[in-house]
Amino acid sequence: MxxxxxxxxxxxxxxxxxxxxxxxxxxxxxxxxxxxxxxxxxxxxxxxxxxxxxxxxxxxxxxxxxxxxxxxxxxxxxxxxxxxxxxxxxxxxxxxxxxxxxxxxxxxxxxxxxxxxxxxxxxxxxxxxxxxxxxxxxxxxxxxxxxxxxxxxxxxxxxxxxxxxxxxxxxxxxxxxxxxxxxxxxxxxxxxRHPDRFESERMFVQLARETIENGGTVLVPAFAVARSQEILLILYEHRFEYPVVMDGMAIEVTKMLLSHGRYLKDVKKLRNAFDKARKIYRWRERKEVVKEPCLIIAPAGMLGGGSSVYYLNKLIKNPKNRIFLVGYQAPGSPGRSLLESKRDERKMADIRYIRFSAxxxxxxxxxxxxxxxxxxxxxxxxxxxxxxxxxxxxxxxxxxxxxxxxxxxxxxxx
Ligand SMILES: [Zn+2]
Ligand SMILES: [Zn+2]
CATH class of the missing domain: 3.60.15.10 (Ribonuclease Z/Hydroxyacylglutathione hydrolase-like)
Known part of the structure; x- marks a missing residue:
């Protein structure tokens, strides 16, 4: 047949x-x-x-x-x-x-x-x-x-x-x-061709440090599955010394991935990195967290929904802040539109695209x-x-x- x-x-x-x-x-x-x-x-x-x-x-x-x-x-x-x-x-x-x-x-x-x-x-x-x-x-x-x-x-x-x-x-x-x-x-x-991964990591961590040292906040909208955990691990490996905050579904997914350690390269490292991060579950905490300099990892990665949209609206109007888009941005998605939009850099957060592709x-x-x-x-x-x-x-x-x-x-x- x-x-x-x-x-x-x-x-x-x-x-x-x-x-x-x-x-x-x-x-x-x-x-x-x-x-x-x-x-x-x-x-x-x-x-x-x-x-x-x-x-x-x-x-x-x-x-x-x-x-x-x-x-x-x-x-x-x-x-x-x-x-x-x-x-x-x-x-x-x-x-x-x-x-x-x-x-x-x-x-x-x-x-x-x-x-x-x-x-x-x-x-x-x-x-x-x-x-x-x-x-x-x-x-x-x-x-x-x-x-x-x-x-x-x-x-x-x-x-x-x-x-x-x-x-x-x-x-x-x-x-x-x-x-x-x-x-x-x-x-x-x-x-x-992807840029050199280690060079991208180094640039990401350096810019994140600079932002926080200047009194700003860093937002990393990231897919809840894999990308959020990858960002957490990059920060951990580069000994990022400032507060890291994780929000929403990324927390639930990380917990689940930790229970399936055999699919990860190094489950211990992810557990350590996750333990160090502050987890945000409630609106009251979200409103608090944007008041102090820190780095926030929040889904969704293309800004199509989830808590990343709330943080974006809170952070975008301050030029001290920085927003990193770190994954695929589909044509027509809010993330892609943001990257392609014309911005007055003196009045807006700095927006960067760094590809950590899967x-x-x-x-x-x-x-x-x-x-x-x-x-x-x-x-x-x-x-x-x-x-x-x-x-x-x-x-x-x-x-x-x-x-x-x-x-x-x-x-x-x-
Ligand atoms: Zn696919
Ligand atoms: Zn896929």
Whole structure:
């Protein structure tokens, strides 16, 4: 039976991801949402025909729509333990913000949880005649690259992947055992090179120190998952001597990550750094904390909601303060608009963008391409036009692969 690969999400941008591998069995990998004001879902699938559902990692663009599958579905869901627990936190938050637009409830996520099978990296899971294996993706704790073996074909989905070591995580595992017939590869930063990470850290810490010594406050809006903890660890490693404050969902996620130490590079360091930070839970404390110089880590990373928006409004009108955007800023997001806005520097806080990315850049993606065994067809996804074209060029010219740039709803024979 021919094996087909369907792109149910939007592979031509960084957004909702969903891939269906079909043959004698039907396996769905990821089912994410675009979080606009009204969330956008991938194409619908008939859950009664699904044999397996797999979640690569706990970001909403990869799993935000997954409870929808369990309104009436009961297929096994393969994921890591950490992915399930982070998803639980993010789904509850997502439902609070967008509940009125959703056709599932928390009870459907609980049904997904009941059908969960926890995967370990590098250990093959056999389900009837299907083989599934996870490799560490180095992107966020518990993130996985997914290998599917079906009807004689072997497919690798990189998920979101980072080939660089960070303070929080070890890099992606590229030591593959299999030969691949098809590879679905992400391309978020496929046309750029990351700046030197240690140099970025040094500059960040130095500017943060300067700000506080001048009587200002530093705000770091950061994603609750992984980036908030990475910032905490960077400050800890550089022996940052001023008060560090953590707010909101970042606290809940950090506690959860500490309970899943095996997915972290050094759980002890994160525990020490977290113990030293002041945790903020209440509005009264938020109002207090902005009165004294300190460094505040608060979600959300793109300023689309969460306590970072409150702090931004409090801090932006004082030129002594500094705001660091440290992650991906989607086109149209408040964070991106802030970076692109014209500002009078004498009246406003200093706004900087320092990239501590959790995705491979063009060098990292080339490294992945060169690590692949076999002669796979390459499908470039999860990136804008320029990024995808550059990965397309690298895959053809450096490795001689046949490359495809799939679009929403397209189906390919493997
Ligand atoms: Zn991700
Ligand atoms: Zn993603």
């Amino acid at each position: 021919a094996v087909k690969l369907s792109f149910l999400g939007e592979p031509d941008k960084v957004g909702r991801s969903a891939y269906l591998v079909s043959g004698s069995r039907n396996i769905l990998i990821d089912y994410g949402v675009d979080i606009d004001k009204i969330p956008k879902f991938p194409k619908t699938v008939s859950v009664f025909e699904l044999d397996l559902f797999i979640i690569s990692h706990a970001h909403l663009d990869h799993m935000g729509a997954s409870p929808q599958l369990y309104v009436s579905g009961n297929m096994p869901c393969l994921l890591t333990h950490s992915t399930l627990d982070i998803s639980d936190i993010l789904i509850r938050d997502f439902m609070k913000l967008s509940g009125e637009y959703l056709t599932f409830e928390y009870i459907d996520f609980l049904n997904l949880e009941r059908n969960s099978n926890f995967m370990s990296y590098r250990i093959r899971y056999g389900y009837r005649d299907v083989g599934i294996k996870f490799y560490d993706a180095g992107h966020i704790p518990g993130s996985a690259q997914v290998v599917v073996e079906l009807d004689g074909k072997t497919i690798l989905y990189t998920g979101d992947i980072n080939t660089y070591e960070t303070r929080l995580l070890t890099p992606a595992d590229l030591d593959y055992d299999e030969e691949f017939d098809a590879v679905v590869i992400e391309s978020t930063y496929g046309d750029t 995705h491979a850049d063009s060098i990292g993606i080339l490294k992945i391409l060169k690590s692949l065994n076999g002669d796979p067809k390459i499908f470039v996804v999860h990136g804008n036009k320029e990024s995808r074209l550059n990965v397309d060029m690298m895959a053809r010219e450096c490795c001689g692969y046949k490359v495809y740039l799939p679009r929403h709803g397209e189906v390919y024979k493997i």
